[in-house]
Amino acid sequence: DARVTQTPRHKVTEMGQEVTMRCQPILGHNTVFWYRQTMMQGLELLAYFRNRAPLDDSGMPKDRFSAEMPDATLATLKIQPSEPRDSAVYFCASGSRPNTEAFFGQGTRLTVV
Amino acid sequence: DQQVKQNSPSLSVQEGRISILNCDYTNSMFDYFLWYKKYPAEGPTFLISISSIKDKNEDGRFTVFLNKSAKHLSLHIVPSQPGDSAVYFCAASMQGAQKLVFGQGTRLTINP
Numbered sequence: 001d002a003r004v005t006q007t008p009r010h011k012v013t014e015m016g017q018e019v020t021m022r023c024q025p026i027l028g029h030n031t032v033f034w035y036r037q038t039m040m041q042g043l044e045l046l047a048y049f050r051n052r053a054p055l056d057d058s059g060m061p062k063d064r065f066s067a068e069m070p071d072a073t074l075a076t077l078k079i080q081p082s083e084p085r086d087s088a089v090y091f092c093a094s095g096s097r098p099n100t101e102a103f104f105g106q107g108t109r110l111t112v113v
Numbered sequence: 114d115q116q117v118k119q120n121s122p123s124l125s126v127q128e129g130r131i132s133i134l135n136c137d138y139t140n141s142m143f144d145y146f147l148w149y150k151k152y153p154a155e156g157p158t159f160l161i162s163i164s165s166i167k168d169k170n171e172d173g174r175f176t177v178f179l180n181k182s183a184k185h186l187s188l189h190i191v192p193s194q195p196g197d198s199a200v201y202f203c204a205a206s207m208q209g210a211q212k213l214v215f216g217q218g219t220r221l222t223i224n225p
Contacts, residue, residue, distance in 0.1 A: 004156070031211045042119075042217035043157070043202060056212060091156055098211050099145045099164065104156030 002026045006092050006105035013112055018080040021108045023092030024073055032075045033093040033102060034060075034067055043091070049075065082112045116140045117205050119216035127224050132190040134219050136203035139184065143205035147213065148177060148188045151200045160201075161188070193223045 005024040013019055025032050034046040047057035047067040057067060064083070069075045079086055089109050095102040118137045126132045134148075144165040149157035163170040163177045163186070170177050176189045190197055200220050204213040 033211075033213070035215070040217070041115075043204075043215035045212065045214065048212055050211070093156075093213075095211050098209050099206070100211075101147055101159035101162060102211070102213055104149075104158070106154070106156045 002103075004092055004094050004103055004105035006090075006108050008108060009106065010109045011111070013082055013110070015083055015112055016081040017112075018078065019082045019086075019110060019112075021077045021090055021092075021110070023075040023077075023094075023105060025075065025092070025094030026103055027073070029094035029096050029103075030072075031095040031102070032069060033091075033095070034075070034077050035091045035093065035104075037089040037091060037107070046077070046090075079110075082110075084112045087111050115217070116143075117203060117214050117216040119201075119203060119219050121219050122217070123220040123222070125222045125224060126193050128195060129192045132188075132193045132197065132221055132223070134188040134190075134201050134203075134221065136186045136188075136216055137184055138186075138205050140205070140207070140214075141184070142207045143214075144208050145206045146177070146179060146186050147204045147206075148175075149202045149204060149215075150197075151202065151218070157202055190221075195223050195225060197221060198223045 033048040035043045046060045052069040089107045091107045093102040093104040147162040148160040151157040200218045204215045
């Protein structure tokens, strides 16, 4: 059963703390996306990778967010330091080629207090 | 700059009737369009897509229509069922790029 796996599912942290979200893409998929769901913007793209190389991270606040793919089976999104406005659901998705759908994980619900 | 817009935050439809969800886009370089469905506490799941070389694609109860001149697409669900109650997102991508640009979503409620 191929699926995108995200951990943790829920995270509550205090302002100023570092947060790391992890994603295991579907085996064989070469493209990984990080999206954030907000009420106003819907699903906003933070970053995406193809063959582990970052292609676009223009949606990410560079001063506090970072995204990496240490290997083909793991993508990470880090926030340091976290702020209350970062509270949202963060989704990872993976895909195999252009003009096909991307498959989403179940998301990480982040609450920064 | 919202390149993909879903102007209706919510829609309520009676069971058995047709649901029509709308989406507009501004970037004429988009050539592939998708609809995703999202239940609470779950990730979005792919529903149906259409390439810009077509103006209609049908899959069971779901049909997507594309009007390139108006930069508009719509999703028709007929007949609507209670299990269709969810948030629907439209998305678009450009030739050769896998990056998906999403709209804000429309919450569809099917009333029995």
